Amino acid sequence: MKHDIQLTVNGIPRNLTVTADDTLLRVLREELHLTGAKKGCGEGECGACTIIMNGEAIRACLVLAVEANGADILTIEGITPPNGITRVQQAFIEADAVQCGFCTPGFVMALEAELRRNPRATAADLRNALGGHLCRCTGYEAILQVTETLATSATRPKNTKKRA
Amino acid sequence: MKVVGQSILRADAREKVTGQTLYIDDLQFPGMLHARVLRSPHAHAFIKAIDVAAARKVPGVRAVITGRPEEQDLGGGVYPLVGACIVDQPPMAMDRVRFAGEAVAAVVAESVAAAEQALKLINVTYQKLPAVLDVREAMAADAPLIHPDLGNYQMAKGFHPKPGTNIFHHYKLRKGDAKKAFKTCDVVLEQEFSYPHMSHVQLEPHGALARWEPTGGIDLYSSTQAPFVVRGYLARAFRLPLARVRVRAPAVGGGFGGKSDYTVEPLTAYIARHLPGVWVKLILEREEMFTSSVVGRGVCGSYKIGAKRDGAIVAAQVKYLLNAGGYGECAINVAVGGGQNSPGAYRIPNIMVDSYAVYTNRVPVGAFRGYGHPEGNWMSERMMDQLARELKMDPVELRLKNAYRAGDKNAIAQRLHPAQGDLPRCLREAAKAVGWKKGASNVTRTRTGIRAKAVCSFMKSPVQATNAQVSALLKFDEDGGAALIITTCDMGQGSATVYGQIAADALGLPLEKIRVLRDPDTSLFPSDWQTIGSKGTYTGGIAIIRAAEHAIEQIRTTAAKGLGVPRARVRYENGVITTGGKKRYPLHLFTNGYVRPDGRTIGGPVLGYGVYTPDLQIPGIPKPGLQEGQGKVSASWTFGAQAVEIEFNPKTGRIKVLQLVTAMDAGRIINPRLARGQTVGGMVQAMGQALMETMIYSPEGVLRNPRLTDYKIPSLEDLQDTDFKVIFVETPDHKGPFGARGLAEHSTVAIPACLGNALANATGQEIYQLPIKP
């Protein structure tokens, strides 16, 4: 069964024909060639496929394309300003929180979503936003550092302590 | 020297944080088709019949392929068996399956969904055989044979299979006379150990994209650490000259050894062969990463140690049994590396190691970060703590007393050079960092539990062939910059960044002038063995420095001829040429031939070539093998020590890891930040192996937890209480590039033993099996 759906992806309206069991992840990657979101597990267990749908971080491998009909979608390709990078991306580079990079777009998108929702997010908020995101390379030290940096640079005075 | 030693930002970080890096599954080609694979549900069975008629009829399906002998026949009864050290695996099961998850048939279709639908319609008739899962059972005289043809397999020299059994290699190491020496010891202890099978869980699953060329060759992309090795496997299996096989590697989303040797490449090439001229993509699902690709570890064995009252270790005897799964190629050298290094980082005059690689009906085992070392270390370092207890010695002091020092001959008769690292210092640094108190119990009680510490040694060498060469090219641009072409698969370890730093300093040029190519291609790149064993910085770095020297020679020659001065007068420094006078000539005048005022051009484009060839001979050992295991050496060793502090809650049984410490002598550190990242990442992987990861099989040999829901790896939440300390003791290597040695795997080696020892200290409970379950 084919379905016609309409999405806004990174600000561009898209009309697509999909099957009932097509995931949003497959459609983004294979039909729209937005390969920034990765498939690490296909069952919601790794976070590599995280994108922003209607303002919220979601796992695109768990959403059917038909469920996303009418949605406003932002992928990592859409958050990156033409001649620069976002604060989150910068923090990842500076903390060396990127090794193989396969998990990175998912982590970046989760933090982007949280900071857009809550610009004064604390480090704890940001860590919560990363629940269920797996990284096999970094050992998370540098990623935890990113959450500290982003919280510190937020407007509210820092009230977090990483290690109790 | 300007950039070596600095924490330069990772060269590919910006691409990665913006999602632009292309991995295998991101590649698409016009007309590309998708393959999915039918997997055996049985661990051991004959394939009696396969019915594919219904599957062929599914809309969108372009081919259904089985592994039946008549389909695999390359002509004249020649089959595409894969292997180099032991040639024992067809790309797809032929007439029997040897593990649950083995490929039995494949569908190629216009979409993954169509392929999957068709898979369900394939009907396979199996005749079950008894499954052998346990390594000791597999070694028993009456065990069912998993490879009855073992005696007929092609094998490389130096391997010792036992036809008529499941043992496909027996590695022996004999130094001194351990049997006799035990009799002279005051204390002799012996224990059995095990280290289960585990998955690498690279976040990126294996995948390949293959096209059979009209000329009969293979063009293939793969997520691999070893493009040249893969090319060799494909060429041998499909009986092609190397020139007819091209292997390219896009960015690799995590390797950890699991993408060395071969993964899905032979299978993908075999499938694509049925549809010549079409790109066929095969990407494994996460479940297949557990059930159907190479996995890691799977070792059990025993360690016997003998010492004098004063703590001097006199003898060690190790049995190392590798439960290698259904096929042997990727495992066979793990048994060698494990065997060589299992006695530990101590001068022990009498050593006896028997390491066996054994077929079982489990998922095949291959390289996994640490390559045999963590398994041996788990045994030897647990024993060291027990020996210390028995002798009533401080465990750190016992280690210091026996630690390898410069001038010692190691287990395989290699004399350790003073510039090869300082293990005692690493031990002291690790002990200090973790807060070890000499002579004390190092156990304290707090409100929330029992805190305990442990310190262990490690050593690691790349287990490499004597012809494991690396070559590098520096191809100069007209503006005096250069492209560095060297086959390194940067899976996140940062080698492209480090190589750029080495090249920049070797040439005295700013980093911006060097482009490090990151997409190896066996048809364009100079030869390299493979990116494994933490050997990249060391061997690749040497090749780069030599390429730079070669380039500078060419530049000087062109300058001498062009400027009409004797060559001896031409000096090159930091991208500037001088000829004895004041005048400074910029480099770019000479990199693409020097153009004289009259327009005549002298010399050509500069292409620097450098090669690293291992120098693995030992003086005094004319031929390896005079005494078993003596003289087969590695180019470089890295020594270090690790320490942990845990808090154990006796009520909940929970282990909180408070500190993870590594003090390692990796020689000069080229990029401290990247080196720390590697080290921390390795420690956390090892922590996962020690505390949570294990593959669980049913009695029939079917994996019970092939998903991330049931196979847990460390998550961010698990590390929030953990403090990391990384100390680099930098004794410059006498041969390494700018004094560097390898470091990428090392931090995985001793963490499990540290955790086991700390828990034993906390609870008195001795643990010999991983994962640790208090």
Ligand code: FES
């Ligand atoms: S691919 Fe979606 S969570 Fe892993």
Ligand code: FES
């Ligand atoms: S950087 Fe490789 S998985 Fe996170």
